[in-house]
Amino acid sequence: xxxxxxxxxxVVLVVVGLAGPALAQKSVKIGVLTxxxxxxxxxxxxxxxxxxxxxxxxxxxxxxxxxxxxIELVVEDDAGTPEKGVAGFRKLATQDQVVxxxxxxxxxxxxxxxxxxxxFEIPVFSTQASARGITEQHLNYTFRTHVIDPDRVQLWNxxxxxxxxxxxxxxxxxxxxxxxxxxxxxxQFKTMEVQAELKTIIFDRAVVDLxxxxxxxxxxxxxxxxxxxxxxxxxxxxxxxYDIGLFPVVPMLVSYDLPVRAEYWKNLGDKxxxxxxxxxxxxxxxxxxxxxxxxKAYQEQFKEEPVYGAFNAYIQTVLLADALNAAKSDKxxxxxxxxxxNKFEGWNxxxxxxxxxxxxxxxxxxPILFTQYTxxxxxxxxxxxxxxxxxxxxxLVLAPKx
Amino acid sequence: xxxxxxxxxIVSGVVIGxxxxxxxxxITFIYSIMKMINWSMGEFYMIGSYLxxxxxxxxxxxxxxxxxLPLAMGTxxxxxxxxxxxxxxxxxxxxxxxxxxYATIITIALxxxxxxxAIVLGGPNQYAPRDYASPRMLGPLPISGxxxxxxxxxxxxxxxxxxxxxxxxxxxxxxxxxxxxxGIQTAGIDVxxxxxxxxxxxxxxxxxxxxxxxxxxxxYPENGAISTFKGxxxxxxxxLGSILGSIVGGVLLGVIEALGSVxxxxxxxxxxxxxxxxxxxxxxxxxxxxxxERTV
Numbered sequence: 150x151x152x153x154x155x156x157x158x159x160v161v162l163v164v165v166g167l168a169g170p171a172l173a174q175k176s177v178k179i180g181v182l183t184x185x186x187x188x189x190x191x192x193x194x195x196x197x198x199x200x201x202x203x204x205x206x207x208x209x210x211x212x213x214x215x216x217x218x219x220i221e222l223v224v225e226d227d228a229g230t231p232e233k234g235v236a237g238f239r240k241l242a243t244q245d246q247v248v249x250x251x252x253x254x255x256x257x258x259x260x261x262x263x264x265x266x267x268x269f270e271i272p273v274f275s276t277q278a279s280a281r282g283i284t285e286q287h288l289n290y291t292f293r294t295h296v297i298d299p300d301r302v303q304l305w306n307x308x309x310x311x312x313x314x315x316x317x318x319x320x321x322x323x324x325x326x327x328x329x330x331x332x333x334x335x336x337q338f339k340t341m342e343v344q345a346e347l348k349t350i351i352f353d354r355a356v357v358d359l360x361x362x363x364x365x366x367x368x369x370x371x372x373x374x375x376x377x378x379x380x381x382x383x384x385x386x387x388x389x390x391y392d393i394g395l396f397p398v399v400p401m402l403v404s405y406d407l408p409v410r411a412e413y414w415k416n417l418g419d420k421x422x423x424x425x426x427x428x429x430x431x432x433x434x435x436x437x438x439x440x441x442x443x444x445k446a447y448q449e450q451f452k453e454e455p456v457y458g459a460f461n462a463y464i465q466t467v468l469l470a471d472a473l474n475a476a477k478s479d480k481x482x483x484x485x486x487x488x489x490x491n492k493f494e495g496w497n498x499x500x501x502x503x504x505x506x507x508x509x510x511x512x513x514x515x516p517i518l519f520t521q522y523t524x525x526x527x528x529x530x531x532x533x534x535x536x537x538x539x540x541x542x543x544x545l546v547l548a549p550k551x
Numbered sequence: 552x553x554x555x556x557x558x559x560x561i562v563s564g565v566v567i568g569x570x571x572x573x574x575x576x577x578i579t580f581i582y583s584i585m586k587m588i589n590w591s592m593g594e595f596y597m598i599g600s601y602l603x604x605x606x607x608x609x610x611x612x613x614x615x616x617x618x619x620l621p622l623a624m625g626t627x628x629x630x631x632x633x634x635x636x637x638x639x640x641x642x643x644x645x646x647x648x649x650x651x652x653y654a655t656i657i658t659i660a661l662x663x664x665x666x667x668x669a670i671v672l673g674g675p676n677q678y679a680p681r682d683y684a685s686p687r688m689l690g691p692l693p694i695s696g697x698x699x700x701x702x703x704x705x706x707x708x709x710x711x712x713x714x715x716x717x718x719x720x721x722x723x724x725x726x727x728x729x730x731x732x733x734g735i736q737t738a739g740i741d742v743x744x745x746x747x748x749x750x751x752x753x754x755x756x757x758x759x760x761x762x763x764x765x766x767x768x769x770x771y772p773e774n775g776a777i778s779t780f781k782g783x784x785x786x787x788x789x790x791l792g793s794i795l796g797s798i799v800g801g802v803l804l805g806v807i808e809a810l811g812s813v814x815x816x817x818x819x820x821x822x823x824x825x826x827x828x829x830x831x832x833x834x835x836x837x838x839x840x841x842x843x844e845r846t847v
């Protein structure tokens with residue numbers, strides 16, 4: 150009898166002995182919910198995944214989090230649509246049991262999933278979704294390390310004033326981002342006393358032929374055209390504006406950093422020359438040690454300059470690892486509190502999440518710069534910063550008349 | 552309103568409408584012969600655009616786009632033949648009772664399959680072949696060289712199609728099949744083979760639209776969705792089964808959308824075509840050139 154009991158005891162001890170460390174080493178899952186197929190900006194999603202993966206690899210190489218647990222990424226495609234975003238978030242929260250979700254790119258999707266983040270008590274990060282409303286709702290589990298549209302609009306209004314543009318056209322898609330840009334620009338034209346006429350056109354995101362709208366703008370004789378398209382529509386606006394003789398005769402500003410991607414010149418050829426565009430990272434910027442290490446590793450791995458989306462996803466992943474260690478827990482509430490209580494090393498400065506007024510709630514903003522291509526096939530590393538004046542390395546170059 | 556501007560909008564609408572009618576013609580042609588709706592038409596458009604891009608970028612170079620076009624059409628024609636032979640023929644020989652449902656399921660499955668295959672093979676990114684021609688003026692309208700080429704090529708393809716249908720033996724057989732499938736079998740014509748040809752030609756027309764519009768509307772896995780959508784609108788406006796209806800419907804839709812998006816709001820561009828469609832369905836349920844089906 151005793152012998153039998155002894156055998157059982159040995160079995161139990163072996164099972165516990167094996168399972169114990171295995172349980173202790175259970176990985177910590179971080180969700181990456183981002184557009185990886187159309188109609189979302191799938192290229193942006195791919196860069197975000199690259200950055201997040203490099204972040205997870207870095208942390209795991211340094212021994213993981215919470216005493217040796219590995220970071221495991223679970224990547225989900227939101228296709229840039231709220232319904233797929235919601236389904237993806239539910240899966241990440243319930244099936245995969247992630248501790249946080251990063252990678253949000255489209256404001257409409259972010260707007261849909263942040264309610265779920267509150268419900269499941271899981272921090273969700275906007276990686277490149279910039280609509281004002283995202284942080285203006287003052288939700289406990291919504292964080293952002295990206296610019297907000299009021300700041301973007303304020304900068305382009307300053308640019309418009311500096312150049313004395315008198316007729317400004319803004320064409321955007323009918324998404325939260327696009328509609329938000331129109332509303333914000335109209336509002337700030339008044340508050341900033343911009344002495345210019347503003348014409349706004351909102352188009353359906355699914356439409357591919359924008360010729361009638363661009364003809365309307367051309368016949369309105371604008372001094373500058375602001376392009377608020379995201380992904381394919383942004384390219385279509387540039388191409389079709391060129392074909393009807395609107396651009397580059399009239400300077401065009403693209404509202405985000407799409408033109409820094411290698412695909413830009415492949416898709417547009419010489420038509421892409423003279424484009425001015427918003428960026429949040431420039432190769433001449435001073436980076437933190439963490440940012441510099443990422444940049445070097447990215448260049449080695451992909452043989453190209455990193456783009457901002459990859460930087461931001463990388464930093465959000467390592468920042469979450471820091472917060473997990475600070476919280477000493479993988480529970481959502483503790484993690485959110487740790488994010489609020491601590492400061493983190495970002496890619497170009499220290500990141501902290503204060504609960505400020507309006508949209509400055511749990512929000513950290515990178516710099517916003519305007520750059521311009523001045524010759525075909527120009528590498529991003531060679532472009533000059535043309536705005537704001539305190540950071541500029543060159544001036545706006547107007548295209549010769551065709 | 553400046554008259555020149557108004558003419559510009561109308562010409563712009565006509566141009567895009569004519570090009571879309573190529574897609575509608577493909578849908579209506581397949582329907583006429585096989586009495587089925589091909590829901591994967593947009594994916595054949597997409598495949599045409601990818602083939603055109605690959606042929607130009609990897610094989611022929613940007614100057615030989617006009618060689619790539621028939622090659623892309625020919626490849627999609629062959630793909631259509633194979634698809635029809637393997638997946639759609641059982642509709643007519645396998646004793647399937649619910650043919651409409653069968654065709655719907657198969658073509659929707661094809662749509663999902665081709666779209667995902669494109670993502671797997673080419674990634675989700677956009678591509679664009681180099682321009683076929685430089686921008687030019689079409690009357691008062693400044694137009695992309697690609698769209699001008701697409702317009703001319705569409706008109707040539709439509710004319711060729713009309714000649715083949717009206718003047719050749721195959722064309723007469725196809726028309727006969729459209730009128731009475733059983734009747735032409737009694738005349739010794741292999742209807743199943745005609746079905747293959749019809750499906751191949753229909754999807755090749757969609758591929759032509761995709762290849763022609765590739766530099767302007769870009770190449771990506773979902774680029775066929777809009778043109779399919781327009782194609783179905785056009786065939787309902789023009790009349791299901793009517794070739795003339797596809798062309799007139801295409802032009803009407805193009806003009807209505809261009810004018811509506813400028814004079815009303817660009818955010819609801821797709822709505823204007825649907826309004827036209829609803830009005831037509833109320834007053835002329837068979838479409839502009841459609842005929843009421845008579846069965847005994």
